[in-house]
Amino acid sequence: MRYRLPVMLPLLVLAGWALLSVLAQHLPLQPDHIQLESILATPGEGALLGYDDLGRSIGDRMIVGARTSFLVSVWVVGLSLLAGTLLGTATAYHGGWWDRIAVLFVDVFLAFPGILLAIALAGLLGPGIGNVVIALTIVGWVGYARLSRAQVLSLKHREHVQAAEALGTSKWRIIRKHLLPLMLAPLIVEATFGIAAVVIAEAGLSFLGLGVQPPDASWGAMIRDGTRYMLVAPHMVVVPGVAIFAVVLSVNLLGDRLRDKLDIRMMSEEKSRL
Numbered sequence: 001m002r003y004r005l006p007v008m009l010p011l012l013v014l015a016g017w018a019l020l021s022v023l024a025q026h027l028p029l030q031p032d033h034i035q036l037e038s039i040l041a042t043p044g045e046g047a048l049l050g051y052d053d054l055g056r057s058i059g060d061r062m063i064v065g066a067r068t069s070f071l072v073s074v075w076v077v078g079l080s081l082l083a084g085t086l087l088g089t090a091t092a093y094h095g096g097w098w099d100r101i102a103v104l105f106v107d108v109f110l111a112f113p114g115i116l117l118a119i120a121l122a123g124l125l126g127p128g129i130g131n132v133v134i135a136l137t138i139v140g141w142v143g144y145a146r147l148s149r150a151q152v153l154s155l156k157h158r159e160h161v162q163a164a165e166a167l168g169t170s171k172w173r174i175i176r177k178h179l180l181p182l183m184l185a186p187l188i189v190e191a192t193f194g195i196a197a198v199v200i201a202e203a204g205l206s207f208l209g210l211g212v213q214p215p216d217a218s219w220g221a222m223i224r225d226g227t228r229y230m231l232v233a234p235h236m237v238v239v240p241g242v243a244i245f246a247v248v249l250s251v252n253l254l255g256d257r258l259r260d261k262l263d264i265r266m267m268s269e270e271k272s273r274l
Contacts, residue, residue, distance in 0.1 A: 021071065083145075084144025088102070115139075132211045151182070189255060
């Protein structure tokens with residue numbers, strides 16, 4: 001019997017992450033309020049998650065940082081999915097020189113490690129959340145382009161596509177009606193894992209000073225600020241580190257479960273066993 005990954009806990013973690021991101025602007029938060037008497041105070045009654053080196057509430061900054069990582073993830077994955085799917089689908093369906101040029105273009109991007117290319121682009125564009133989105137999108141579309149191209153190459157020779165071509169259906173309508181619906185499952189799974197990768201990448205860029213700039217809050221920037229006080233105030237690093245770990249692990253668990261649910265071969269095997 002196949003092991004079933006737990007779903008409820010990851011769903012609760014991601015639902016809380018999304019809810020805090022949406023409500024962050026409407027909550028009475030003071031992420032930049034400095035209290036000198038609370039500098040490096042450990043978690044307690046005054047603040048559930050303690051205070052940082054400037055006497056700011058880590059709890060308030062964690063909520064603002066959740067909003068930052070959520071917005072960056074949604075924008076980067078959405079733009080990368082749109083750009084990569086359109087390019088991979090169009091070039092693979094047309095074939096010929098267009099497909100060869102697109103493959104060469106993708107191979108050029110794959111020749112560079114993704115995070116190093118993102119660091120270089122963020123350094124060239126300058127720090128800021130908008131430039132982080134641009135840099136990670138330029139890096140992230142490649143995976144969706146390769147996946148959509150592979151899907152189209154395996155689907156465009158099927159009988160229903162050839163029948164639509166024989167009836168004179170336009171290429172755009174064939175792509176929209178006959179190809180994209182069959183490609184949605186693997187693209188959704190890829191996008192799910194992409195969210196986890198973007199959360200880590202955004203935190204890494206902010207840790208290096210290339211992402212969100214002070215006084216704005218980001219989980220990666222909070223870890224960077226806390227590394228100098230690891231011995232006296234480890235909660236400055238542990239709290240945002242646990243948040244990143246929980247979100248990424250939850251996304252990966254749900255991605256694995258979603259992949260199992262959408263795997264037609266696995267579903268057919270389970271039905272045959274029944």
